[in-house]
Amino acid sequence: MxxxxxxxxxxxxxxxxxxxxxxxxxxxxxxxxxxxxxxxxxxxxxxxxxxxxxxxxxxxxxxxxxxxxxxxxxxxxxxxxxxxxxxxxxxxxxxxxxxxxxxxxxxxxxxxxxxxxxxxxxxxxxxxxxxxxxxxxxxxxxxxxxxxxxxxxxxxxxxxxxxxxxxxxxxxxxxxxxxxxxxxxxxxxxxxxxxxxxxxxxxxxxLQKVPKDFSIPEIEAEFTQVPDIQSVHHTHLWSLEGQKHLLSTHVVVKDNITQEDIICVKQKVRDLVKAKGIDHITVEVEFHTEDCQGECCY
Missing domain, CATH: 1.20.1510.10 (Cation efflux protein transmembrane domain)
Known part of the structure; x- marks a missing residue:
């Protein structure tokens, strides 16, 4: 606040x-x-x-x-x-x-x-x-x-x-x-x-270019280090007006993960993003067997 x-x-x-x-x-x-x-x-x-x-x-x-x-x-x-x-x-x-x-x-x-x-x-x-x-x-x-x-x-x-x-x-x-x-x-x-x-x-x-000093491959690599995250895709990072940055991403987790584990995964991802100075994040959690293709995945 x-x-x-x-x-x-x-x-x-x-x-x-x-x-x-x-x-x-x-x-x-x-x-x-x-x-x-x-x-x-x-x-x-x-x-x-x-x-x-x-x-x-x-x-x-x-x-x-x-x-x-x-x-x-x-x-x-x-x-x-x-x-x-x-x-x-x-x-x-x-x-x-x-x-x-x-x-x-x-x-x-x-x-x-x-x-x-x-x-x-x-x-x-x-x-x-x-x-x-x-x-x-x-x-x-x-x-x-x-x-x-x-x-x-x-x-x-x-x-x-x-x-x-x-x-x-x-x-x-x-x-x-x-x-x-x-x-x-x-x-x-x-x-x-x-x-x-x-x-x-x-x-x-x-034109929504990724803000300088940020690298999407590096951010995704850090996300994959979080326990229970198997892969990451469709990560988008942009700046609203040069000071406030926003990020959205899709993380793939194991099929047998519990609700508590999902909450923990999302919180760890948010903490990683917040530490980088990104103000707002949207995390979509997908299961390993879930087919994320086409228009549904943007």
Missing amino acids: AHHHHHSHGHDHGSQNIKVAFILNLLFTVLEIVGGLWTNSMAILSDALHDLGDSLSLGISWYLEKYSHRKPDYQYSFGYARFSLLGALINSVILLGGSLVILARAIPRIITPEPVNTEGMLVFAILGIAINGIAVLRLRKGRSLNERVVFWHLMEDVLGWVVILIASIVLRFVDIPVIDPILSVLITLYILHNVMGNLREVLSIF
Whole structure:
């Protein structure tokens, strides 16, 4: 029971973190629009448009993270935990698209550099690092995939503003405008590397891949070491949302086994699974002479 409460507390904390990130990002976007018009800087205005998209995806993530806390019902018998994963998927795709747009804009500027407003860049870089930095600190220890994707979403912004800060300081002393797009490309490639890793993990969970660090042959081998179990088959292991894992299996026992022995077998299998950090198990017990073939055996 304590384990369940720990999960619940973690989910609530995650939702609150994403809420803070959403509010900070939205406020800063408004500030960017005002500042972009004030400094007449297209760079800042275009970044404001990028951050407006960020705010939208953060809002979606916050809503889905909250929605994922709902308890299982007759429509969603496994619960709503995967709605958080859906938020991570949407956010990853938006971040991937945003990164490609930044690359598409930055690479031509390496070939034909453009002059930039260094004073406006410097002021908004400091504000951007401070405001987005607060949100990043809130999310740096996030456990859910949704929180981790949001973390990288905001980290992209922080690193982007660090680039603008460095570029604005350098450009105040030397007239080499190509510095800005080169740094932008390097940071974006670093972000893309992390986004692709998270996206692969999200998709593997949606496709019900066996969670990493688990091996079905090894688990089945351990089950066969339990007294009275003759063989094991149709073992399925998947993750609900990256943290909670589920397993189902069929174990074959001797024909002359007693009811008490069956209860003992099931308990030993559950204990083995629980020790591995798997949250839920379904065990189907079959007798040696029982013919488990076809559709009945899935």
